[in-house]
Amino acid sequence: MSTASVNDSSLPPVTKPASHWLWVAVSTPAHSSVSEPLSYLSDAPIAPGTLVRVPLGRREVLGVVWDAPPDGAVPDLPEGVTPRSIAGVLQGVAPLDASWRRLTAFTARYYQRALGEVALAALPPQLRDLTPEQMARRIQRKTRKKKDMAGVASAAIHPTPAPVALSDEQRRATLQIEAEDGPFLLFGATGSGKTEVYLHSVQRALEADPRAQVLVMVPEINLTPQLEARFLERFAPVYGDEAVVSMHSGMTSAQRLKSWLAAHTGEARIVLGTRMAVFASMPQLALIVVDEEHDASYKQQEGARYSARDLAVWRGREQQAKVILGSATPSLESWHASRSPSTDDPHGGRYLRLHMPSRIGAAELPRVRLVDMGQQPRGAVFSPPLLQAITERVERGEQCLVLLNRRGFAPVLHCKDCGWKSDCPHCSAHQVFHKIDRTLRCHHCGFTQRVPHACPSCGNVDISPLGRGTEQLEEQLAELLRNVITPQRRAARVARIDADTTKAKGALEEQLAAVHSGEIDVLVGTQMVAKGHDFRRITLVAAVQPDGALFSSDFRAPERLFALLMQAAGRAGRDADYIAEQGGNPPEMWIQTWHPEHSLYTSLRRHDYPRFAAEQLQERADAGMPPFAYQALVRADARTQEAAQAFLTAVSERAREAQLPGLDHVFLFPPVPMAVQRVANVERAQMLIESAHRGALQHFLAAWQSVLHAERANHKAVIRWLVDVDPQAI
Template identity: 75%
Template sequence: MALQTPSHSGVGDLLSYASHAPLPAGTLVRVPLGRREVLGVVWDAEEATGELPDGATLRALTGVLEGVAPLDAHWRRLVAFAARYYQRALGEVALAALPPQLRDLQPEQLARRLRRPAKETGKAGKVGTTEELGDPQNAIQNIALSAEQESARARISAEKGPFLLFGSTGSGKTEVYLRCVQEMLEADATAQALVMVPEINLTPQLEERFVGRFAPRFGAGAVVSLHSGMTNPQRLKSWLAAHSGAARIVLGTRMAVFASLPGLKLIVVDEEHDPSYKQQEGARYSARDLAIWRGREQGAKVLLGSATPSLESWHASRPPTPEDPEGGRYVRLHMPSRIGAGALARVRRVDMNQQPRRAVFSAPLLQAITERVARGEQSMVLLNRRGYAPVLHCVDCGWKSDCPHCSAHQVFHKTDRTLRCHHCGFTVRVPAHCPSCGSPDIHPWAGAPNSWKNNWPPCYATCNALTATPPA
């Protein structure tokens, strides 16, 4: 039995409990743990512990979540690999991969929860049947692909992968994702696809596009989302739909890599270079790397997409050369052209060391802004931060320049030696000594790992890049 135990308890990954009847591996159960009752997952028999110590007795299960089908062997192997590779407890990874509400529901509560959608969906059970998929009225209206898009789609369909889709911004990578998902769903009535994005804010617009494309053919419930911005009931509903196979497409952030998808045939990792795919709290993992492992283990194709691929993915997709005849283990697909023959904005860098002393804006930047104002156009200037350092702190006692009127820190401005709150506007002079302990050892502090920024002038990041396109 895999369950989440306190890390300091010294209890092993798997615990043994008594059951009145044999239970298949992957069954969700409620078990006693100390004075609490927690959710557990029945694990594989070959990984179970040996004989019980003399005098020891097994505690009995308190309930079985019979309304949920057992988690399949692919999911259990994924969790076991993640726990072993990232050196975490098996139960910690397994339970963290399940919806929070599922970990708290009793069998009776879950049974009532499962009965509700059946009354609301009505004819939803007919969605995706052979008769409906063959109905020409539900045919998906596809847009024409460019030559580069069609070449990428054809290679993804014909080869095994994994694939790195290296396409410039605006080259139409999303349309390639959509077409690959469509082909997979139409080829197999039980197939499922997992589409991952790095940020929650990207999920709604992607979901709208997938729903608009696939809902008329496969039903509104064919596309679900999984991310931490959803409420617990919403996450549970989406997870159950994916676990049962009713959801054909799952869109989500890094947590979706652990979704139970018994029919998984395609994994898409959009913006694969984004560091948000790395979980930094609790059980740490890289969702992109786990997607590669899961695709290989479950026999699903994996498609990584990016306009700026990570170095490791770029190296893994290197083409064969005389010195390296095998090349990388990924297949690199290149789409350099933008749809509609659009051109990328020109970027010019300006060395502020060559500008007049104490200049905040460079001469080329001022000229470009002036020309756009004369044309009636707009310009945007981005600052990395306001002030010299986000906080002033005392080395001796740890005092920080907190604002007395709100919960924010007062920012240290070096030019006029002031502390300013950028929320309420409160401003004071920089104290000569620590207001708390009187120590003169107070310094600007940006916090690791960005403390090196304290050595740069405040205008450096403002002027180190000129994004305005110069006039012809």
């Protein structure tokens, strides 16, 4: 334990008698090598989990009182060091319970981050800035508001919502969830009614315990509004509007604090949120639902690089809460963890797999059609068969979705005379051409400039775009469909939804509402519209350029591609009644590819995820990759690539010299540049660490921290380093 202390005479000394030692988790600077928690004095004992304001250097910061060390020893102060006292307690906020503290401590330990960094990042930003006096005033206002609302509240007793008729598959799944402990992997086809299983399980949990709380997580912010609407419709009549709250980074600081306090006090019975919600303080947690559990968005990519899905499973076990992981395309880790017992593997996996292969009602899965682009006209963006299929759908009043996971008009501008390309001056990447505002933008560092009138290298005025983005698809489809007339006797309308068109507040909701109302005939979008959305009128989905991931250096790329395409296909034909009204033409998924015989597409045509997963798992087992091995990445950012790699080489050599614990079971690969090795004029290198034993890897990483801190002092050109445990991209 370290002691927060001063030996600077300019700082005020301790003036009040204080005899109680406290250990407080605070957010210390990254790589400060200060062990945590820090020690402070208090004139009265304070319970662990209490939020306090404490001095740190010349600042006053928020801290969380932590559990005292097992031996209860008084800190041994170095000579000349004066202990400091806490500045105040945030009254009105109940202490964070032991289960929350264990969750944050485990996260910090497993993902190799400082305890205070994780604990304070898990709290709403506004809470970190409030003084005890400001917090007291806020609590008083909230209490008065509750009393006023109670005085005018209706005394009517709300009935339990009428039960929704479940399909046989849904009923079997819900009965197993009620009867077993889990964790559960709900493997359900797109449109099979997984959300209704979630709602039913939530209802059962809340009915079983009048104080029970439920956490429901989705991978992206844009999926929360429609989910919140369904939960409010189901549960607000019984528990009130205040019982359902959301938590995600798109909310204002005041909104996030309000939701956090509602969950912390138990007022919120249901919390909906993105990955950050896994740290919500929910003392009566009874059920956790992780929807689209395969999604890479559950992995944090800054600071503490935690996996919210994995932490949800850990938290469920620790708080004895049931956990449901749901997906039509589960992650291979979850699929492997839910394997059935066999003669070779008598114990099987630790998850219970629940299978729902059929769509609700008479809806059928879309037929997958592969278009061999080698047999199509040269340079065609849309093959004639696909264009004809889109035209026929639009003329019948149906909607189509065109998927291209690349925004902008073109990935790069190019001069044919001298070979110049629109490279970013600050990154080892191209600037993307955005035609709509005539700019070149780097999607890595954000650098933006106007499109040059001529080639900056040779002066040639004939510079042209290479490749395609969603802007270009939108423009070309609008031109190709300009003479297509819908049953409403109007021209076909094409719209685009991607990160560029949804920047403004409320823009995404407005565009999705236009799709749902039928104002849009063809929707062009990136992966943000390919998953989770319940489009009732879309009957055709087309993937234009999916082949890039087939031959990626990242071993997870095929898994991500299969999930994206299968999830996109699931947007088509979700409403059997609508399909029947339109004449019964089956929904379709079109894929334009140069490799139609690839095994990934063979499995996709059959909607056969188990076959795809079996092939991928066999490849990974043969290569010794996750989930059959455990990995961590150490990344170094420096002023030069040589300095970054030199640092990684040095810490690797120091680890071998010191014979760190676990080293015999760990393999350290040589450092290499990252795929995009320079971002914002910072060079980046990485080194992979791999082990067949999770425990050995963790022991090694924990012992290696001191080496990393010490070696940093010998490499002045290194700006920062970080450890990424269980990386999702290599």
